[in-house]
Amino acid sequence: MTLICARLSHSHYAGLMLALLAGVAILLPVSAQQSCDKTQTSQVQIKAGEQNMSRLTQAVLEHDTDARNIASTMGQAALNELAPLLAHQDVSIRLRAVMALGGVDILISKTALFSALDDADPNVMHAALAEIEQQQAKLSVPLLVGLLDRLQDDNAKNRLILMLGQRLDITQSAALEKYCNVDQAVSVALHSMAALAKIGVEQRRKQFSAYLLTIKDADTFAEAFQLVEYINQPWLVATLRQLLANKQQYKSLGGHFPGFPTTIRVCDAVVMLIGALLPQLTLSFDASVYANFSDEQIAELNYASAKVKY
Known part of the structure; x- marks a missing residue:
């Protein structure tokens, strides 16, 4: 009814409407009535479909951080919804889909998750790598x-x-x-x-x-020292001790603790690295907390670390 009335309301049919209203009762054909009913039913179904949209798909589309928990609860069933979203034209949707996939056991999600490594957007690709890193032991x-x-x-x-x-x-x-x-x-x-x-x-x-x-470029020490922390083995101490005299400053990558300075001396970083590699050292100061260590403190650590057998 709504559809037909809407069509008849157009100015193109104004004359016909006036003639009908003047002397003839408006009678709708049965077929028109059925068509109207079908249209109304279709509209109701569409609204119902929107209301019943999967919580997972809706969460991803709306950038809801709960998408990961929903996917985790759904398990393998989540893949049917998330896999198509990995091809979405919106980068942020693809990114959220990858993050949601991380909530599913990687042995189930790996095909979909691995496909995201080929994403043209580096943020999506690195998000997939981050999820792989978290569950790498299963691979x-x-x-x-x-x-x-x-x-x-x-x-x-x-x-x-x-x-x-x-x-x-x-x-x-x-x-x-x-x-x-x-x-x-x-x-x-x-x-x-x-x-x-x-x-x-x-x-x-x-x-x-x-x-x-x-290393000549001071800022290169930031990446190099991250790799020292990654290796995390005492054989590095002999080399690090040779850097205790280096008082160059370099840009710190941070991540140690809130308030860590943006620049740091090479020798101060080395003190902390050696202290972490040789936790058995007995020192008069705390080598694990950043400071502009004095020459006396640096010399103390150098002497103590030289005596360690490893």
């Missing part, structure tokens, strides 16, 4: 090696290389050796060197130690 080494071989982005490669450095043993080092050469980007080769050093490849340990002593 086999061959699978992680296969993922590394398909990645194109250097930063993504670096993250996966560091994951493998925590999973491989020295008999599996060939998987990373091919990334530790001059044909790779400098950053990729450096991360491969660090991962291989962590695994226990002696040649790479010597190379990484030598690299620390050749």
Whole structure:
């Protein structure tokens, strides 16, 4: 009824309406009435469909952070809804879909999650990597090696290389050796060197130690010291002690604790690194808390660390 009345209300039919209203009762054909009923029914169904939209899809589309918990509850059933959203034209929707996928066991979601590694937007791709990092222990080494071989982005490669450095043993080092050469980007080769050093490849340990002593650009220390923290093995102390005299300042990447300075002296960072690598040291000061350590404190740590056998 609403549809027909709307059509008859157009000015094109004004004359016909006046004639009918003047002397004839308006009678709707049965077919028109049925059509009107169907239209009304269709509209009701559409509204009902909107109201009954899956909570998961709605949460992703509305950028609701609860999408992850909903997906976790749904398990494998969530994939039917999230997989199509990974192809959405809106980058933010794809990003939310990846985050929601992270709530599903990676052994279930891996096909969909891995597809996001090919996303043209780096934020979506790195979000997928972050979810893989969180559940990496469930993935086999061959699978992680296969993922590394398909990645194109250097930063993504670096993250996966560091994951493998925590999973491989020295008999599996060939998987990373091919990334530790001059044909790779400098950053990729450096991360491969660090991962291989962590695994226990002696040649790479010597190379990484030598690299620390050749750094000229002060700001390069930020990335290098992050890799020192990643390796986290006492054999690094001998090299780090040689940097205790370096009072250059470099831009800190932060992340230590709130209020950590934006710039820090190399020697102060080294004091904290050695203190973390050798927690058994007995010192008159706390080497784990940032400070502009005095020359006396630096000398004390240098002497104490030189006596440690490792």
